[in-house]
Amino acid sequence: MPExxxxxxxxxxxxxxxxxxxxxxxxxxxLEGNLVRIGLSDFLQxxxxxxxxxxxxxxxxxxxxxxxxxxxxxxxxxISLTSPVTGRVVEVNPAMTTAPEAINQDPFGAGxxxxxxxxxxxxxxxxxxxPQVYFAKMKLEAEQEVKKQ
Amino acid sequence: xxxxxxKSCVVIVPCSGIGKxxxxxxxxxxxxxxxxxxxxxxxxxxxxxxxxGDETARxxxxxxxxxxxxxxxxxxASKMVKESGGKxxxxxxxxxxxxxxxQFKPQGIGELNEGGLQLAKALADEVAVTIDTLASxxxxxxxx
Amino acid sequence: xxxxxxxxxxxxxxxxxxxxxxxxxxxxxxxxLEQLRPADTxxxxxxxxxxxxxxxxAFARFYPTIAVDGCELRCAARATELYSSKPAASIVVRExxxxxxxxxxxxxxxxxxAGLQAxxxxxxRIAALVxxxxxxxxxxxxxxxxxxxxxxxxxxxxxxxxxxxACSCSSGIPIQNVQIGGQEVTxxxxxxxxxxxRQSGKTPSVATAGELLDTVxxxxxxxxxxxxxxxxxxxxxxxxFYEKExxx
Numbered sequence: 198m199p200e201x202x203x204x205x206x207x208x209x210x211x212x213x214x215x216x217x218x219x220x221x222x223x224x225x226x227x228l229e230g231n232l233v234r235i236g237l238s239d240f241l242q243x244x245x246x247x248x249x250x251x252x253x254x255x256x257x258x259x260x261x262x263x264x265x266x267x268x269x270x271x272x273x274x275x276i277s278l279t280s281p282v283t284g285r286v287v288e289v290n291p292a293m294t295t296a297p298e299a300i301n302q303d304p305f306g307a308g309x310x311x312x313x314x315x316x317x318x319x320x321x322x323x324x325x326x327x328p329q330v331y332f333a334k335m336k337l338e339a340e341q342e343v344k345k346q
Numbered sequence: 347x348x349x350x351x352x353k354s355c356v357v358i359v360p361c362s363g364i365g366k367x368x369x370x371x372x373x374x375x376x377x378x379x380x381x382x383x384x385x386x387x388x389x390x391x392x393x394x395x396x397x398x399g400d401e402t403a404r405x406x407x408x409x410x411x412x413x414x415x416x417x418x419x420x421x422x423a424s425k426m427v428k429e430s431g432g433k434x435x436x437x438x439x440x441x442x443x444x445x446x447x448x449q450f451k452p453q454g455i456g457e458l459n460e461g462g463l464q465l466a467k468a469l470a471d472e473v474a475v476t477i478d479t480l481a482s483x484x485x486x487x488x489x490x
Numbered sequence: 491x492x493x494x495x496x497x498x499x500x501x502x503x504x505x506x507x508x509x510x511x512x513x514x515x516x517x518x519x520x521x522x523l524e525q526l527r528p529a530d531t532x533x534x535x536x537x538x539x540x541x542x543x544x545x546x547x548a549f550a551r552f553y554p555t556i557a558v559d560g561c562e563l564r565c566a567a568r569a570t571e572l573y574s575s576k577p578a579a580s581i582v583v584r585e586x587x588x589x590x591x592x593x594x595x596x597x598x599x600x601x602x603x604a605g606l607q608a609x610x611x612x613x614x615r616i617a618a619l620v621x622x623x624x625x626x627x628x629x630x631x632x633x634x635x636x637x638x639x640x641x642x643x644x645x646x647x648x649x650x651x652x653x654x655x656a657c658s659c660s661s662g663i664p665i666q667n668v669q670i671g672g673q674e675v676t677x678x679x680x681x682x683x684x685x686x687x688r689q690s691g692k693t694p695s696v697a698t699a700g701e702l703l704d705t706v707x708x709x710x711x712x713x714x715x716x717x718x719x720x721x722x723x724x725x726x727x728x729x730x731f732y733e734k735e736x737x738x
Contacts, residue, residue, distance in 0.1 A: 200714050207498060207532045208549035247368065247418050247441055250448075272367055272444075272452065298419040298441065362505045364516060365535040373507060377599045392506045394565035397540045398572075422541035456520040 198305070202332045206339045212239045213332045214305040218281070218325035223335070225305070226281040226325060228318060233282045235266070236309040240335045242301050244342070246271035251297035253311050258286045260313065262321050267293075267310050269300070280313070282321045288312035354484060355389045356477050357406050357432070359396065360415040361423040367452045368417030368440040371466050374458055375415055375440070378470035384477050397426050407432040411480060413473055416440065436476045443469045499527075499620045500546075500555040502534040502577070504566040510595040510605050511560030511583040517601070518583075518612035519558055526617040530624055540569055550574035551686065552679050554623045556581065556616055575686065579619045583612055670716070670723050677710050684731045694729035702728060 201212035213219075217227035223241030227234045242248070250270040260266050266280035289311050292299040300308040315321065326334065360376035363369025380390040389406055396403040412432040414423040416439045424437040444450070444465060452462030503519035506512025523531050532549060539546045550570055557567035557577040567580045587595070590611055593604030601609065666680035683705050692698045699721040706712065712720055 205545075205548075208500070208534070208545040210545055247366070249441060249444055302419060360507060361537045362507055362516075363535045363537050364503060364505055364519065364533055365538070369535070369537075373505070374599070376507060381599070390507055392504075392508050392512070392565070393537050394504060394506065394540060394569060395508075395563065398563075398565050398568055400563065420538060420541070420543075422537035422543075425541050426537070456517050456524075 202328060204332070204336045204339065206336075206343050209243060209339070211243065211335060211339055212305075213328050213335060215328040217305075218322055218327060219331035220279065220281040220325055221334070222279055223331075224278055224281050224310075226321075228315075228322075229312075231315060231318075232287065233284070233313045233315045233318065234309050235281060235311055235313065237269075237278070237300055237304050238331070238335065239304050240339060242304045242308070245269060245276060246273040248297040248300045251293040251300060251310070253289045253293050254286050256286050256289055260284065260286065262324065266313075269297070278310070281325055282313050282315050283317055284313040284315040286311050287314045355387055355410055356384075356435075356480060357391050357410045357412040358388050358415065358473070359391050359393050359407075359412055359423050359427050359432075361393060361417050363417045363422065364455060366417055367455055367458070367462060368444075370417075370455045370458050371440045371452050371462050371469065372415040372417045372423075374463065374466035375469040375473070378466055379473050379477075383470055383474045387477050387481060393423050393426055396430050396432075404430065411435040413438065413476060415469065415473070435480065436473065438469060438473060440465070440469060443472065497624060498530055498532050498553060499578075499623050500532050500534045500550050500553055501558065501616060501620075502536055502539065502550070502555055502566045502570050503558040504560050504564075505536060506560045506563075506565065507598060509560050510598050510601060511587075511608075513560075513598055513601055514583050514595050514605055514608045514612060515558040515560050515566070517609045518616060521609060521613040522616045522620065526613055527620045530620050534570075536566055536569060539573060547574050552682050554578035556619050556623070558612065558616060559583065578623050581612060581615055581619075583608060586612055586615060666727070668723055668727055670719055677706060679710075680706065680727075681731075684728055687728065688732055688735055694725055694732050696725070698728065699725035 199215050202215055203210055203212050214225065217225045219225050219238060223238040225236055225238055248269050248271055251267060253267040254260060260280040262283045263279050265277045267278040269276055269278065290309050292307065293310065302308060358376050358379055360372040361369055362373040376390055380388045391403050391406050396407055407427060407430060412427050412434050413436045414427050414434055416423045418441050419439060421439065424434060427434055447465055447468045450461045450465035450468060452465050453459040454462060501519045501522060503515040504512055505516040519533065523533050534546045534550055534555065551574045555570055555577045557570050557580045559566045559582050561584050562582060564582060567577050570577045587608055592608055592611060595605030595608045596602045597605060665676050665678050667674050667676050683702065687702065702724040703717060703721050706724065
């Protein structure tokens with residue numbers, strides 16, 4: 198994977214992987230042939246806190262862009278995660294059941310959520326943010342959150 | 347400065363992380379174990395004293411089995427006790443215990459809510475089982 | 491000019507479990523972080539710090555820290571100095587109790603009344619140190635805190651200073667502009683990095699250049715495939731800095 202885009206706010210470093218696209222919520226989508234692997238961005242996992250439980254829609258589920266594809270529960274929040282791609286879930290990360298902390302430990306690698314067979318990637322990708330745009334957005338959000346404290 | 351060394355006691359080392367409620371649970375659980383449940387069989391050792399070379403802390407860890415209680419999966423206590431030469435017989439993460447006791451949702455760092463106190467107690471009970479097992483293994487060894 | 495982070499103070503408490511004073515440090519630090527100075531402080535988690543938490547260590551290297559220890563073993567102060575840099579201020583609760591003639595805290599899990607008073611006194615002391623470190627002073631007439639004006643290193647000053655030595659935001663973090671690959675690049679915290687390296691006795695060398703780049707990367711985004719360019723420039727700038735400081 199190419200080097201991350203990084204920013205530091207207080208003592209926290211937030212990384213953005215430059216080889217994938219992002220929805221506004223902070224889920225990433227990485228094209229792998231005709232499949233799309235999805236997961237949480239570093240900023241979203243840090244903001245959410247340690248993941249205690251992660252539930253992902255099972256294999257075979259049809260999801261539309263913007264539908265709930267997973268839900269995570271941390272001490273801080275219970276959040277519903279919306280799919281950045283339309284298609285059919287073909288694989289769910291087994292770690293989500295046994296060790297969902299993988300989301301926190303390696304959000305761009307071992308902490309992936311699911312793989313979706315994309316129905317119309319060209320349309321979906323037009324609605325996603327490229328890494329530089331997401332980076333700028335994320336940086337602003339991170340700084341605003343710190344100021345709120 | 348530290349608790350007095352006892353022969354064949356289990357050293358309990360919590361992370362006491364201040365950034366998350368899990369750290370507060372680790373601290374509370376350590377107190378429940380060493381003050382309420384198994385005071386004669388355990389000794390609380392402060393992680394920073396161990397890491398910074400306090401002789402009494404080091405001697406306690408060197409001479410006994412250790413159980414580390416970490417708030418989260420960063421596992422600071424477990425990592426540092428091992429690096430200090432300790433024999434860690436159980437590494438317990440509050441996050442894992444929370445997954446088994448979802449009804450005890452902890453909140454607060456300076457002061458734990460009721461859920462946090464209950465979670466600490468549940469964790470302490472699990473550790474007490476390990477301590478009892480170690481104690482009976484030791485007795486078995488002596489009787490063999 | 492990059493949008494630079496606000497200057498804050500890191501509070502490192504020992505949280506020692508074996509003494510009531512350790513619990514006092516923990517609660518006092520939390521009181522400052524949550525109630526007294528929430529916008530000005532950041533918590534440094536000591537176990538994470540000891541275990542190698544790079545974010546905490548980096549923060550403590552370049553921002554002022556206040557170590558709050560329960561007893562004279564001073565674990566928080568020693569750890570901060572060992573892994574980052576010397577704390578800007580250090581409080582030992584036992585000493586503070588003696589100075590203020592407070593009662594003896596008891597109860598590691600649930601502090602007694604004397605312990606709670608010690609928490610308040612310690613928290614007030616930490617808050618006062620935070621204000622001092624951030625250069626704030628109290629305007630009694632207005633009844634508010636006043637922050638010092640920061641000199642802008644904006645365009646009108648660019649001819650006077652080829653390299654800006656203070657940023658134009660209110661954080662006060664030093665920056666330095668350097669030329670890399672024909673472009674002017676602003677590097678956050680570079681003057682502080684150079685000073686720290688010099689104080690650590692690191693002379694300009696190829697090895698030092700590598701270490702400089704690693705440290706620069708903690709605060710700045712370095713584009714892909716430019717490591718060697720950056721190392722060359724950093725080494726050159728550091729050598730000039732080192733020589734200038736040695737001549738003083």
